[in-house]
Amino acid sequence: MSQRSVLITGCGIVSAIGQDCGQVLDSLLQVRTGVGPLKYLKTEHTEFPVGEVKLSDEEMERMMNIAPGTPTTRTALMGMIALHEALGEAKLSREDLKECGFVNGTTVGGMDKSEQFYLDFIENDSRNAYISTHDCGSCSEMIADRFGRFKMITTISTACSSAANAIEMAADMIRLGEADIVVAGGSECITKFHLNGFNSLMILDHNQCRPFDAERAGLNLGEGAAFVVLEEAGHAAARNARALARLSGYGNACDAFHQTASSPDGEGAYLAMSKALKEAGLKPSDIDYVNAHGTGTPNNDESESQAMMRVFGKDLPPVSSTKSMTGHTTSASGAIETVICILALRNGFIPVNYAFEHPMENGIVPNMDLQKGCKLRHVLCNSFGFGGNDSSLVLSAVE
Amino acid sequence: MIMEKKSVKILSAKQISIQNPLCEEWMENPLNYSEDYVRAVDPDFKQFISAGDARRMGKLLKRALATSLSALQEGGIENPDAIITGTGFGSIENTELFLDALVREGEQLLKPTQFMQSTHNTASSLIGIHTHCHGYNSTYSQKGFSFDSALYDAWMQFRIGRIASALVGSHDEMSPVFSGFVRKAGHVKEGEICSEAAVSVLMAESGDNAYCTLDGVKLLDSPSEDTLKQVLADMTAGGIDAVMTGKSGNAENDSWYGFLDAMLPGIPQLRYKPLFGVNFSSSATGFYASACCLKKGGVPAVLSASGKAKECCKGILVVNVVEGRHYSFALLKPVCGR
Numbered sequence: 208m209s210q211r212s213v214l215i216t217g218c219g220i221v222s223a224i225g226q227d228c229g230q231v232l233d234s235l236l237q238v239r240t241g242v243g244p245l246k247y248l249k250t251e252h253t254e255f256p257v258g259e260v261k262l263s264d265e266e267m268e269r270m271m272n273i274a275p276g277t278p279t280t281r282t283a284l285m286g287m288i289a290l291h292e293a294l295g296e297a298k299l300s301r302e303d304l305k306e307c308g309f310v311n312g313t314t315v316g317g318m319d320k321s322e323q324f325y326l327d328f329i330e331n332d333s334r335n336a337y338i339s340t341h342d343c344g345s346c347s348e349m350i351a352d353r354f355g356r357f358k359m360i361t362t363i364s365t366a367c368s369s370a371a372n373a374i375e376m377a378a379d380m381i382r383l384g385e386a387d388i389v390v391a392g393g394s395e396c397i398t399k400f401h402l403n404g405f406n407s408l409m410i411l412d413h414n415q416c417r418p419f420d421a422e423r424a425g426l427n428l429g430e431g432a433a434f435v436v437l438e439e440a441g442h443a444a445a446r447n448a449r450a451l452a453r454l455s456g457y458g459n460a461c462d463a464f465h466q467t468a469s470s471p472d473g474e475g476a477y478l479a480m481s482k483a484l485k486e487a488g489l490k491p492s493d494i495d496y497v498n499a500h501g502t503g504t505p506n507n508d509e510s511e512s513q514a515m516m517r518v519f520g521k522d523l524p525p526v527s528s529t530k531s532m533t534g535h536t537t538s539a540s541g542a543i544e545t546v547i548c549i550l551a552l553r554n555g556f557i558p559v560n561y562a563f564e565h566p567m568e569n570g571i572v573p574n575m576d577l578q579k580g581c582k583l584r585h586v587l588c589n590s591f592g593f594g595g596n597d598s599s600l601v602l603s604a605v606e
Numbered sequence: 607m608i609m610e611k612k613s614v615k616i617l618s619a620k621q622i623s624i625q626n627p628l629c630e631e632w633m634e635n636p637l638n639y640s641e642d643y644v645r646a647v648d649p650d651f652k653q654f655i656s657a658g659d660a661r662r663m664g665k666l667l668k669r670a671l672a673t674s675l676s677a678l679q680e681g682g683i684e685n686p687d688a689i690i691t692g693t694g695f696g697s698i699e700n701t702e703l704f705l706d707a708l709v710r711e712g713e714q715l716l717k718p719t720q721f722m723q724s725t726h727n728t729a730s731s732l733i734g735i736h737t738h739c740h741g742y743n744s745t746y747s748q749k750g751f752s753f754d755s756a757l758y759d760a761w762m763q764f765r766i767g768r769i770a771s772a773l774v775g776s777h778d779e780m781s782p783v784f785s786g787f788v789r790k791a792g793h794v795k796e797g798e799i800c801s802e803a804a805v806s807v808l809m810a811e812s813g814d815n816a817y818c819t820l821d822g823v824k825l826l827d828s829p830s831e832d833t834l835k836q837v838l839a840d841m842t843a844g845g846i847d848a849v850m851t852g853k854s855g856n857a858e859n860d861s862w863y864g865f866l867d868a869m870l871p872g873i874p875q876l877r878y879k880p881l882f883g884v885n886f887s888s889s890a891t892g893f894y895a896s897a898c899c900l901k902k903g904g905v906p907a908v909l910s911a912s913g914k915a916k917e918c919c920k921g922i923l924v925v926n927v928v929e930g931r932h933y934s935f936a937l938l939k940p941v942c943g944r
Binding site (some may be wrong): 215251252260309314316318321322326338339341342343345347351356360362363364372376379380383403404405407408459460461462463464465466467474475478590594596 | 737
């Protein structure tokens with residue numbers, strides 16, 4: 208079987224720094240952080256800055272023409288907005304979707320409604336419709352069904368690498384001829400559940416997060432959704448679809464170290480990046496930019512630094528963590544950062560690692576100057592999750 | 607190197623469910639229940655997990671580890687190339703404890719261990735940590751389609767040539783509180799036993815004493831009648847002895863399998879849900895039961911839904927339909943020369 212090449216022919220995004228690709232690009236070029244005081248989530252923990260999508264659930268329902276009173280969740284609504292943009296850009300109709308796969312990544316799913324209606328679920332029948340929106344799979348169905356029925360649907364839940372693994376699975380389907388088009392990505396809203404969970408693990412920064420900074424003190428939770436349309440090259444050419452980038456390689460590895468901590472030498476991250484490069488047939492020196500996982504926790508940034516230094520040695524390209532502007536969008540981050548990488552490739556710039564000041568000992572020094580007018584050939588996008596589920600994607604420019 | 611078609615050996619398959627654990631006693635002497643919510647029969651975990659480790663793990667993790675280690679042991683592989691897991695709810699007991707404390711007691715003093723275990727990929731990660739496997743590791747969470755998705759991914763990883771062995775499992779536990787929720791949501795229907803299951807299947811390109819071979823996996827959402835006919839024609843081209851269905855005795859659930867009566871007339875139908883109950887990992891118990899039939903070379907009467915399939919010489923098509931829209935098909939064949 209000849210090698211089937213995987214192109215990206217559409218992308219959509221909603222995040223704290225913009226509600227479509229154009230807005231996100233503008234924020235990246237203006238170096239504008241979306242992290243700020245809590246506005247939409249009702250929580251006692253107002254001390255933590257977050258990267259919220261600047262829309263209420265009601266506003267999103269109106270944008271997506273969802274009838275008031277329809278059971279839905281914030282994660283599903285954000286997913287719909289991102290998917291709407293991606294399908295529009297790829298010019299895929301409701302009819303076309305019958306031949307396309309859909310792979311979503313989420314972990315929190317419908318927890319925003321479950322934490323609101325939990326006592327109702329137990330005590331009465333007033334909110335029963337929201338029991339069915341709790342799990343991850345129902346979230347994917349709500350997002351997909353807004354636009355039609357796909358050929359198949361599934362959901363990956365590998366914590367903060369969920370969306371990256373969704374993109375990998377989608378690419379495998381295309382390479383094997385299981386489908387010519389698969390739409391993949393992820394969605395996750397901030398909930399009290401995981402804000403408190405990350406707080407219980409003591410990994411939230413009380414200030415704007417500072418990935419790779421010596422004085423970094425944790426992450427800022429973010430939220431959002433992003434989807435990319437992956438398409439076999441010949442199929443895209445035959446229907447005159449515009450290629451935005453090529454997914455030239457990807458790797459998935461397990462750190463196999465600890466449920467919530469990364470190994471000191473970043474073994475899983477090292478393996479994920481190495482596999483991605485090998486599959487792409489590239490040398491480390493071919494990579495012009497790395498969008499790091501870079502959460503801002505002391506543990507991740509140290510471990511990821513070690514892994515990057517092991518992979519790249521003296522050839523370390525510019526690195527930045529755009530979580531410094533979007534917040535950590537957890538399960539969606541792999542897709543959100545894939546879209547950011549595509550924007551960087553297409554517009555020839557290297558995003559800034561916002562808020563970095565002090566180099567850490569034995570760490571990498573991230574990119575602090577907004578470099579414009581660059582010709583980027585290949586970029587690497589890292590996504591690492593709890594449990595050591597580490598994934599890396601290589602995205603390449605198309606002529 | 608991508609392969610057009612590939613046959614993968616099922617080296618072992620292990621379950622912890624509402625039947626006696628880590629054995630095939632259910633084939634001869636199944637446990638019968640009159641209750642509508644039944645928790646799994648747990649084995650003695652000491653042979654797999656130290657007491658200290660076990661104290662920190664919820665039931666789902668203990669069962670996932672026990673079925674996995676047991677499957678690896680029987681299959682004679684220590685470090686599989688891939689660990690791929692399905693779970694509909696993840697560790698729902700710890701999720702519930704964290705959620706309950708959050709809602710009733712407010713946002714202070716919440717326990718990190720409960721949060722950690724609420725993440726769906728903890729089982730796959732734990733197995734990775736325990737077996738020191740740095741290879742491909744992923745987790746699927748698509749309701750009662752989670753195992754099917756994990757199996758499909760494993761099938762692709764073999765075909766794409768990335769792996770030579772995989773541990774594929776699906777694990778769901780059920781708390782008393784959530785058993786009420788899944789009834790209200792219709793995930794478990796009238797006449798069905800709300801249950802728990804942990805299943806681990808070891809598969810590899812080669813190996814001795816295999817249960818059977820896996821010869822195809824297909825996933826579909828809302829297929830047309832023509833698509834269903836085509837898939838069934840492709841998958842049964844070499845002949846099958848029986849089709850394993852997810853029929854439970856509930857009329858709505860069973861109606862989703864009506865297409866099999868029309869499109870596979872005369873093929874005996876089997877069902878596993880009356881024996882293993884219903885949960886988001888149910889389809890894994892059906893896959894497991896089918897593999898056991900092929901290993902023994904016969905189908906026990908307790909699995910028969912319609913028609914009689916005594917022999918098992920051509921294969922079993924395992925069909926799962928979730929909510930009348932998600933369809934999965936897995937073709938299991940006897941090992942050649944058996």
